Amino acid sequence: MATEIKRGRIHSKEEETAQEEIWKYIFGFTPTAVVKCAIELGIPDILENHETPMTLAELTSKLGCNESSLYRIMRFLIHYKIFQEKPISETSVGYTLTPLSRLLTRRGENSMADMVLLQSSPFMLAPWHKLSAWVLGNKVLPFEAAHDGKDIWGFTAANPDQSKLFDDGMACDARVAVATVVEGCPEVFKGLKTMVDVGGGDGTALRTIVKAFPWIKGINYDLPHVVSMAPACPGVEHVGGNMFDYVPKADAAYLMKVPHDWRDEECIEILKKCRDAIPLDTGKLIIVESIVERKEDHAFKEVGLMLDMVMMAHSSNGKERTLEEWSYVFRKAGFTRHTIKHIRTYHSVIEVYP
Ligand SMILES: C[S@@+](CC[C@H](N)C(=O)[O-])C[C@H]1O[C@@H](n2cnc3c(N)ncnc32)[C@H](O)[C@@H]1O
16 A cells, blocks of 8 residues: 555656646547537537627527536636637626637638538547558558558549538638738738639638739639539639649749648759749749748747648658758759748748749
C-alpha cells in the first residue's frame, strides 16, 4: 500500500504540470467535436438572430432538443469562451455570442464554420490514423491509404458532396485571407490588368480582388470539376484545366495555399508553368502562403506548424516551407528575386519575379 501511494505521488511542480497538461492531448479533440456539434445545430446563427440573450428554455424549444444535453454542451462551450452568459433579469441569464462564435455563424462574412466542418469531417480525419505508418516508411501517403489509393483531388472529384465541403472550407479561409491581403498590401495589385488565380477553387479570392480593384480582369483556374461548381462573378472568368499542363496567360499569377500542397518537384513544375504564363519583363507571381521558422515571434506561428502537419496528413507530400525552402523552389523554377510582406494572418505575401 505504501509503495502504491509513493508511485502515485507527484514529485515536483514540473511533473504536476505535466500531469495536468497531458489531458489536453488525451481529450484535445473534444473542443473541436463540440464546436462542430454547435455549428451543426446552428446555435451561433440562432443566438445571432435573437435580439436578447437567449435562455436555456428558449434555445431548447427552438432546437426541439433535450434540455439537459444542451445545458452540458453550453456549459462546456462557455468554458472555452465560444459562448457567454449575460443577465436578462435579476434572476435569469441567457446565452449570447462571443467574438469567437461570431466566426462560427454559417453566413457571416468572416465565418470559419465551413473550415471547422471540413477539417472535422470523417474523410479529413481518417488520414490522421495513417500518419505513423507513413512516417515509418509506408510508401502510400496517409490520405491515399485512408481513401482506397485516391489523393485528395481524385477523391473529391469522385465525391461531389465532399468536394463541396472542401471548396466551402477553402472559400471561407480564402475570404478572410484575401481581405487581409487587399487591406495589408494593396500595392501588390498595382498596374495589373489581368490576373490568373491558379488553383483558385470556387473563385472566392478573385471575387474579393476584382471588387477591390475593378480594373483587373480575373481568371479563376482550377480543376474542371471545381470550376463547374463555381458561382458566376462579373469580372471573373472560370477556366477548367490542369496546372501541370498549362496556366492561362496573365500579367500576374496568384497562388494561395497551392504550392504547399506539393513536394518540391511538383511545386517547381507548377511555378515553371506560372512563369510561362506571365510576361518575363513585367510579370510576377503573388504567392500567399505561410512561412515556417520565421525569426520574429508572431501570433500565427502555431497555425503554420499545425498546417505543416495537415500537409503531411492530407497532401501529396506537401509542406509549409521555410524561407530557405521557398528560395530554393523559386530558384529552381527560374525566378531571380522575391520580396516578402507579412500580414495579419498566418499567410505571408511573396512577390516572385522572373
Ligand atoms: C488548398 S486548395 C486552395 C484553394 C484556394 N486557392 C484558396 O486559397 O482557398 C488547392 C486548390 O488547388 C486545386 N488543384 C489541385 N490540383 C490541381 C491541378 N492539377 N490543376 C489546377 N488546380 C488544381 C484544387 O482543386 C484546390 O481548389
